[in-house]
Amino acid sequence: MEIRPLILIVDDNPDILEYMKGVLEHNECEVLTAENGEDALAKLKSSEEEPELIISDIMMPKMDGYDFFIALSEQPIYCRTPFIFLTALDKPEDIRLGKLLGADDYFTKPVDEDTLLASIAGKILRNMKNKKINMELNKFLMESKESFKSSLPKEDREKIILLEVEWDDRMGPQTTNSYPETSNQEFLESLGSQLYVAASTIYGSGDFSKAEGAYISIENFGMDGYALFDSYTDKSFRGGHKEYMFAVVAPKISYLHTLKIKKVLQELSNKTKDRQNLDFKKNWKALSDIITHTPL
Structure with a gap:
């Protein structure tokens, strides 16, 4: 039923x-x-x-x-x-x-009743897909429990991780940048790829036609995440556009945090579209300041 x-x-x-x-x-x-x-x-x-x-x-x-x-x-x-x-x-x-x-x-x-019902249906569907993302990601992390724990530094502020993942037509999602570096860099690269794969259950492969954000709860480890997916036109890639994701993982991210986090990730995305160099350390610091201070 x-x-x-x-x-x-x-x-x-x-x-x-x-x-x-x-x-x-x-x-x-x-x-x-x-x-x-x-x-x-x-x-x-x-x-x-x-x-x-x-x-x-x-x-x-x-x-x-x-x-x-x-x-x-x-x-x-x-x-x-x-x-x-x-x-x-x-x-x-x-x-x-x-x-x-x-x-x-x-x-x-x-x-208008029909307009309201359409909005409700779309938002319930998106919410259900977000829950599916969280379930799949938590399943992956439970299977890699020790690797995940060992990849996190001891200081709370240092537990904030910034990731960049790009879609490669031959290799699939590839983590191309992260900060800060840890002793278990290989696991962070795998985490970035898993985040990207999980997100495709919401948006569908090849469907990042506009910037989309997703909140991620890593419940079993007391961590939260927020990811922004976007793309830019490039005829050399399948479908005529290059897809990528920026994500931040931290001990706690509130809803009010995400409003500011999205702006920082959107700035990274805009620079990516303009083919500008990215200062990951500077943006990680901006995100850390947002997350470690009381939200609005």
Whole structure:
């Protein structure tokens, strides 16, 4: 039997909750409802199942949508759950703020039902594929447990690793750069390749037509990762473009960290497209400063 995805809806208007519940249940979803952010956090704590997606209003008593989103962003269990704002706030500055916080989508009421359902379906699919990445990567690391541990320096800051992986038409994914160097460089090269291979389950081989980011939880080792995949036009490669990935692995990466990490990795990607030399040490330091300081 096909599993019905669980969606949490948060709104202080009972009519909207009832309407949205009916629409989603009609489209083969399980639904959990809450009246405000505080109520939603309590419902999540007592729920035996994690939602695949959260839809929240902004203007609510006790805890509004902004504070609810920020609270979730600091919880490892929910920081990567797709989040959609559905609100009456329709001014450009409101929409900018919602997106700046990092929400996956922002819709204003009244919303077109088909548009909302399409967004929900796409984000649930992406979330499920992200979970598959994490499962495959953790399986690989469990099989290489001792190598992974020995590859990490003792100091927390030094445990932050920056990797560059390129796709080679003959050899497959190849780790071409990493920092800092360790005594087990061969394993880091293998880790980079595994990250790249796992990512293809989300985007599909040869489908990095635009920059895409993915959060990776290496649960069995208390580590997190964030990877940015991109490509540039080059007719000498199969498909007419060169694919590559930049990734950072660290003891802890919060959702708010990833907003800044993505900018650093995007700068590396832009320089790659412009065929500029990369200063890996300088960029590693920038990433380390982001990760070792309190996020926004």
